[in-house]
Amino acid sequence: MKVSIIPVTPFQQNSSLLVCEATGRAAVVDPGGDLERIQAAVAKLGVSVEKVLLTHGHIDHCAGAKTLAAHYGVPIEGPHQDERFWLDQLPQQSQRFGFPAAEAFEPDRWLADGDTVQFGEETLDVYHCPGHTPGHVVFVSGTHRLALVGDVLFAGSIGRTDFPRGNHADLIASIRGKLWPLGDDITFVPGHGPASTFGEERRTNPYVADGAAA
Numbered sequence: 001m002k003v004s005i006i007p008v009t010p011f012q013q014n015s016s017l018l019v020c021e022a023t024g025r026a027a028v029v030d031p032g033g034d035l036e037r038i039q040a041a042v043a044k045l046g047v048s049v050e051k052v053l054l055t056h057g058h059i060d061h062c063a064g065a066k067t068l069a070a071h072y073g074v075p076i077e078g079p080h081q082d083e084r085f086w087l088d089q090l091p092q093q094s095q096r097f098g099f100p101a102a103e104a105f106e107p108d109r110w111l112a113d114g115d116t117v118q119f120g121e122e123t124l125d126v127y128h129c130p131g132h133t134p135g136h137v138v139f140v141s142g143t144h145r146l147a148l149v150g151d152v153l154f155a156g157s158i159g160r161t162d163f164p165r166g167n168h169a170d171l172i173a174s175i176r177g178k179l180w181p182l183g184d185d186i187t188f189v190p191g192h193g194p195a196s197t198f199g200e201e202r203r204t205n206p207y208v209a210d211g212a213a214a
Contacts, residue, residue: 001122001144005189006041008034009099011060016148016189017041020120025050027119029139029148030061030191031068033099038068050119054078054107055150056136057086058163059093061191063102075108077117080128083135085165111137124148127178131171132159140182147188147198153179155196158207175208 002019009032016029017038026047031038042049049072054062056079069076086093090102111117113128117139124139132151136159139148151159153175161168179186184199202210 001141001146002045003146003189004041004045005195006034006037008032008037008064009060011192013060013191014189014193017045017047018119018122018148019045019047020122023120024048025120027051027053027117027122028068029053030055030150031064032060032062033064035064035068035071038064039071049074051117052076053117053124053139053148055138055148055191056133057083057090058133058151059090059097059099059102061150062087063090063094063099065107066103066105076105077107077109078111078126078139079107079133079137080112080130080135081110082130083133085135086133127174129171129174129178131161131167131169131174133163134165134167136174138179140186142182145183145186147179147182147186149179149188149190151191153188153201153205153208154190154192155194155201156205158205159191172208 004017006015008015013032019026052069088104094102111126115126127138129138129152186198
């Protein structure tokens, strides 16, 4: 599986283009905006977008999802149904953060813990990881030892929990209970900033390192 990271929006959110190298089929994760950049990357690689995947409902991650999905004629999968709270507020989010007007929408498929999503010959496992938002999900390829974690975890930090329905204890539990057991060798792409590994964060991240206070 090939991964291209495309920073989008004024928040420099990491939208990811995932490509099944066996079939040339692709999935776009968290297209928050700047869709011309994503479409250019798709065209450059000569791949066929099969679906749009969403980790959560914050505007920098999902504002472009409906438009991009319509452009390619593909479904939107994710996040978890508890994220309806945020998706319904996209018009207000766009005003608050100075984004182009965004309409509320519902994905074609809500995801739950234990689900899988497929594109081409690739399969990603779905983990419901609340805390940053109530319906946040993480996508994991066990085969390629790769996770797309949205705003749950960052290199050296963790997601904010001061938004409505955020919960710090839930976030810590999601990271330690859902992500760490997957293995230290997992490389993760966060919603912002550089990639890292679960092992590196277990050693050095001041918020969730082994032995750090919850």
